[in-house]
Amino acid sequence: MYLKEYKNEFEEALNTNQRELRELMKAMEVKYNERLATLKMHQEMYVRNAAEIKKVREVVEQMKSTADVAGKENEKLCGEIKTLGKEIKDSATQQQTSFANMVKTNMNKNAGRDVPEFKKRAPIVVKPRTKQTSEKTKQDLNNKINPNELKITDIKTGQNGVMIIESVNVDERDKIKEIMDTNISDGYEIKIPRDYKPKLFITGMSLGKCNDELIECLKKQNQCLEKGEVKIIRQYNVKNKNNSYYNAIIEVDEESFNNTLKCDKLNIGWERCKVYDGVDVTTCFKCKGYNHKAAECKNDEVCAKCLGNHKSTGCVNPPINKCINCIKSNEKLKLGLDINHQCKSRQCPVYLKHLNAKKQRLGY
């Protein structure tokens, strides 16, 4: 009975224990679940944060690459601007060159050759003793001299009945002169004009030389001038902001002239200097016009710098870079020439017109 009593009590205790255990386990489960929930929450938070971080990282990467692209774009743009600048500069130089070429081609076209070439001439000038028409001169020649046996290459008429007769060579010319002297000298003056020797313009010599020294250099160092006649007309020093050099104008025989211009450059000392046709148009110091000298000028004084009515030296006005000869030509002949160049420019269309006319007269 005692045991029975204990057994019941024990069973009861066991049940209570079991119940308590169950409750405890339930409580534990609840706690665990709570913990798990918290953990889950934390895990979710972690995942969320990781995703956020990933996003931020992506954004950063994107920003970095955008910056790179922007940098590259910027670089590309700079490059493009640079290229464009270069292209503009190139096209400007090209335009300049093409203008220079245009003038050159134009000159060459007028000369009829690639390189100016000088022909040997043998002219005679027939000048009436009193002013008359060229018809009268021709009539007199027809009546008194038979040209059939004479080797004449060209006939030009000048002013006041003057005629210029060109023959094949000096011997033939002398023969014609003799015939003219005997037949028409009472009414006419028969003259042989002073020989025009072609001139060369040499530029860019660093060192100044005396004339004899320069002639020696030219003849000994250059095959094209070795056997030629060389005479120095003048030498002068050119000084500008950056450098100082010497130019020379020399007179040579026709053959040396033609050969030298084909060479393009001459050896002078230890330098190769550019050489050009030295033919030039007389420019008036007073009015800046062509083909006359200041001493015989009837025009007003013109300042080369500001085109004012005063001497160029000492002019305090700002330079206007306009050409008086082109302005005058436009006023007089309505040619519509570009006037935006200096009075003394070698590219001035009026200068080029006079230059070509002179070349024709000289027998290019």
Ligand SMILES: [Zn+2]
């Ligand atoms: Zn003048």
Ligand SMILES: [Zn+2]
């Ligand atoms: Zn002035």
Ligand SMILES: [Zn+2]
């Ligand atoms: Zn001009």
